Amino acid sequence: MPERKLLEPAVDWVELVTTEADWDAAEPHLLTSMLSQLVLIRTFEELVLELAGAGLIHGPAHSSIGQEGGAVGSIIGLTSQDTVNGSHRGHHQFLAKVLTHIHPEGIDPTKPWSEEVRAVLLRSLAEICGLDRGFSHGRGGSMHLQWKEAGAIGTNAIVGGGVPLAAGSAWAHRQAGTDAVAITYFGDGAINIGSTLESFNLAAAWKLPVCFFVENNGYAVSTSVHEATGEARLSARGPGFGIASWKVDGMDPLAVHLTMQQALAHMRAGHGPALVEADVYRYFHQNGAFPGSAFRYRTREEEADWRRRDPIDQVRVNLVRRGILTDEDVDAAIAAAKALCAEVSEVLLEPRPGGKPGERQIRQAEWPDPAFVNVGVRGDLSEFADAPLADREDFAGRMQETKFIDAVAGVMGRRMETDDRVVVMGEDVHRLNGGTNGATRGLKDAFPDRILGTPISENAFTGLGGGIALDGRFRPVVEFMYADFMWVAADQLFNQIGKARHMFGGDDDVPFVLRSKVAMGTGYGSQHSMDPAGIFATSPGWRIVAPSTPFDYVGLMNSALRCKDPVVVLEHVDLYTSVGEGAVDDLDYCIPVGRAAVRRAGSQITVISYLAMTNYVLQAVDEVGTVDAEVIDLRWLDRASLDWETIGESIKKTGNVLIAEQGAVGTSYGGWLADEIQRRFFDWLDSPVQRVTGGEASPSISKVLERAAIAQADEVAAALRDVLGA
Numbered sequence: 017m018p019e020r021k022l023l024e025p026a027v028d029w030v031e032l033v034t035t036e037a038d039w040d041a042a043e044p045h046l047l048t049s050m051l052s053q054l055v056l057i058r059t060f061e062e063l064v065l066e067l068a069g070a071g072l073i074h075g076p077a078h079s080s081i082g083q084e085g086g087a088v089g090s091i092i093g094l095t096s097q098d099t100v101n102g103s104h105r106g107h108h109q110f111l112a113k114v115l116t117h118i119h120p121e122g123i124d125p126t127k128p129w130s131e132e133v134r135a136v137l138l139r140s141l142a143e144i145c146g147l148d149r150g151f152s153h154g155r156g157g158s159m160h161l162q163w164k165e166a167g168a169i170g171t172n173a174i175v176g177g178g179v180p181l182a183a184g185s186a187w188a189h190r191q192a193g194t195d196a197v198a199i200t201y202f203g204d205g206a207i208n209i210g211s212t213l214e215s216f217n218l219a220a221a222w223k224l225p226v227c228f229f230v231e232n233n234g235y236a237v238s239t240s241v242h243e244a245t246g247e248a249r250l251s252a253r254g255p256g257f258g259i260a261s262w263k264v265d266g267m268d269p270l271a272v273h274l275t276m277q278q279a280l281a282h283m284r285a286g287h288g289p290a291l292v293e294a295d296v297y298r299y300f301h302q303n304g305a306f307p308g309s310a311f312r313y314r315t316r317e318e319e320a321d322w323r324r325r326d327p328i329d330q331v332r333v334n335l336v337r338r339g340i341l342t343d344e345d346v347d348a349a350i351a352a353a354k355a356l357c358a359e360v361s362e363v364l365l366e367p368r369p370g371g372k373p374g375e376r377q378i379r380q381a382e383w384p385d386p387a388f389v390n391v392g393v394r395g396d397l398s399e400f401a402d403a404p405l406a407d408r409e410d411f412a413g414r415m416q417e418t419k420f421i422d423a424v425a426g427v428m429g430r431r432m433e434t435d436d437r438v439v440v441m442g443e444d445v446h447r448l449n450g451g452t453n454g455a456t457r458g459l460k461d462a463f464p465d466r467i468l469g470t471p472i473s474e475n476a477f478t479g480l481g482g483g484i485a486l487d488g489r490f491r492p493v494v495e496f497m498y499a500d501f502m503w504v505a506a507d508q509l510f511n512q513i514g515k516a517r518h519m520f521g522g523d524d525d526v527p528f529v530l531r532s533k534v535a536m537g538t539g540y541g542s543q544h545s546m547d548p549a550g551i552f553a554t555s556p557g558w559r560i561v562a563p564s565t566p567f568d569y570v571g572l573m574n575s576a577l578r579c580k581d582p583v584v585v586l587e588h589v590d591l592y593t594s595v596g597e598g599a600v601d602d603l604d605y606c607i608p609v610g611r612a613a614v615r616r617a618g619s620q621i622t623v624i625s626y627l628a629m630t631n632y633v634l635q636a637v638d639e640v641g642t643v644d645a646e647v648i649d650l651r652w653l654d655r656a657s658l659d660w661e662t663i664g665e666s667i668k669k670t671g672n673v674l675i676a677e678q679g680a681v682g683t684s685y686g687g688w689l690a691d692e693i694q695r696r697f698f699d700w701l702d703s704p705v706q707r708v709t710g711g712e713a714s715p716s717i718s719k720v721l722e723r724a725a726i727a728q729a730d731e732v733a734a735a736l737r738d739v740l741g742a
Contacts, residue, residue, distance in 0.1 A: 025255030031263040034271040039334040043063035049122030050269050053088045054328045059353035065305040080108040085327030087112040089272025097183045099167045101178040102201035106171030109201050110161040117166035125349035127355050138360045148384040152521035162520045163376045176209030180476050184483020186226035195284045197225040205236030214476030216257040217354035223288035230293040238313035254291035266294030267325040292295045297322035359674050390520015393556045394581045399540045406739050418598025420591045424564035425457040427573045430603040440469040442495030474501045479508035485528035498544040499532040514557035525580040531612050534588045540715035547679035559562050560653035562586045562626040566598030571607030588628035612659035618646035621672040626650040629678050636732035643736050671702035679707040708735045
């Protein structure tokens with residue numbers, strides 16, 4: 017019979033329960049400040065539900081009424097340097113953080129609410145109503161609340177989507193030498209999401225000062241936690257990742273506060289992340305003012321049981337019991353909060369002309385200007401005002417034959433040497449003498465704390481990089497070993513990083529660089545070969561560069577790292593071993609954003625391409641021989657950065673266009689480009705825009721089938737003969 021040994025977790029997992037002695041020991045000032053925040057948040061959310069019921073809030077209103085104890089108890093002890101983010105149900109977290117920011121000394125419920133409190137509630141309500149005076153000018157609404165000055169870095173509508181971003185904020189706090197921490201709030205639904213679990217692992221491995229705060233309200237919409245997981249004590253997840261974990265009654269604000277004080281001490285001492293599970297209860301359904309029992313997934317008895325543990329009542333009882341406040345004092349504070357919320361709503365609302373008595377509408381002057389709709393999708397590039405701009409024809413530095421991959425490693429080394437904000441992360445970038453292709457050769461030895469080898473968890477480390485970028489103190493460079501892995505991290509790339517600037521009002525810089533490798537033609541098959549340009553081009557917010565020479569790589573990477581927008585830098589395996597002209601002494605120049613390169617002048621046809629396909633196009637033109645083709649290497653591929661001047665001049669000269677790319681037709685870049693060219697230059701075209709692409713299928717492992725699936729010089733040559741023959 018084998019011996020059976022019980023294993024113990026390597027970290028603590030405890031439940032904290034308060035006693036009457038704990039309430040007696042609590043500072044009166046702490047308890048009165050808790051009451052003020054609880055009352056203000058509750059009353060504000062009751063107003064939000066009232067306005068939603070009247071049709072004055074466009075979109076959902078996910079109230080957190082009943083759950084305030086977890087947010088207030090955990091946040092009231094934070095500083096403005098500590099950062100928090102939350103979920104779609106985040107009004108209480110956001111308000112607790114900004115109220116703590118404007119009044120770190122606390123709020124006395126027996127005194128009139130300050131003008132700062134009034135202003136915060138007004139801006140918050142305006143944002144939830146989608147109005148211009150809101151924190152993000154109405155773009156964020158109820159689910160995307162942000163005030164970075166207060167340390168509220170953004171609530172999130174994607175379940176679990178904000179968790180990796182908070183890990184990035186925590187990394188930036190530590191790297192900057194502060195003792196600040198990040199807290200990310202999410203629920204019992206998000207704890208089963210891959211990005212959340214990946215972030216647990218990454219934060220534990222790197223000992224990041226981030227608290228994973230689980231508001232376990234028992235239901236993900238209508239699915240109970242007992243249906244969704246085999247272990248309903250969600251804090252049990254923490255020890256499995258080596259994360260110190262606490263479980264606490266979230267309806268008891270003091271218990272939450274005392275728990276968070278222990279978690280904060282753990283994180284600020286450098287011991288790594290913490291996990292706190294707070295059992296809370298939302299009194300209403302997922303969205304709106306009806307209880308869950310109205311939809312028959314909860315009982316009225318269950319709801320009544322939880323309401324008897326109301327966090328406001330718990331604080332009230334103990335304040336009165338200790339003689340700190342009277343019942344009349346508490347009632348007066350609640351009445352004052354209701355009066356304040358009514359006053360705030362009157363700023364935004366007016367009687368509806370011709371409506372029923374009491375019927376209201378949003379004041380017309382409060383709406384954003386419709387012309388604001390696309391402002392802030394990306395930045396204005398003012399960061400290039402003093403940039404050392406140069407291109408091949410006006411570059412004054414010394415040149416020599418350079419291997420492409422040496423230019424990749426060389427410029428990254430130069431930027432890390434001159435800018436200590438640059439940090440590189442990805443799988444194996446710290447090993448193998450520069451990663452799998454040598455792109456970071458020598459950099460780990462030179463910059464050990466800024467070359468970060470990650471676990472295999474693209475969603476987590478991409479989001480962590482996004483959090484670092486949004487923090488603003490550092491410039492992350494994230495490497496994907498293959499471009500196909502963007503689908504693993506799609507939420508962070510497209511829902512988070514790409515949308516962040518615009519979604520939060522247009523002012524948030526997102527200095528994030530993604531290096532993504534295209535391995536078409538190398539035999540790596542369907543899941544390691546795609547060209548992602550066509551996908552990124554459809555995602556507003558991203559800029560795309562595609563270098564095809566060593567000289568261009570240096571200038572384009574420098575521009576990407578200077579840019580305050582997210583930039584994907586596409587690299588092709590075919591180019592890594594290629595040799596071309598490269599700068600020797602000057603690795604600081606920037607190729608201007610939006611400037612293409614004419615690789616060959618001609619008058620018969622304009623051939624537009626990018627990345628490794630440019631060389632195949634030039635090869636095809638030489639092969640055909642009789643074609644006088646003008647070949648344009650786009651270099652910048654995103655909609656906002658295309659060089660329409662160079663493209664237009666060429667089309668007006670040739671009257672014919674061929675767009676050549678390697679990848680599959682379904683994800684191709686040329687589809688939207690052809691459409692845009694025909695819209696802009698229809699009168700100058702002698703025939704429709706022609707295209708060369710790969711096939712419908714992704715490349716296969718078989719050498720023969722892979723070659724049949726992609727386009728190279730032969731396909732371009734055939735297309736040139738067809739177009740000019742016709």
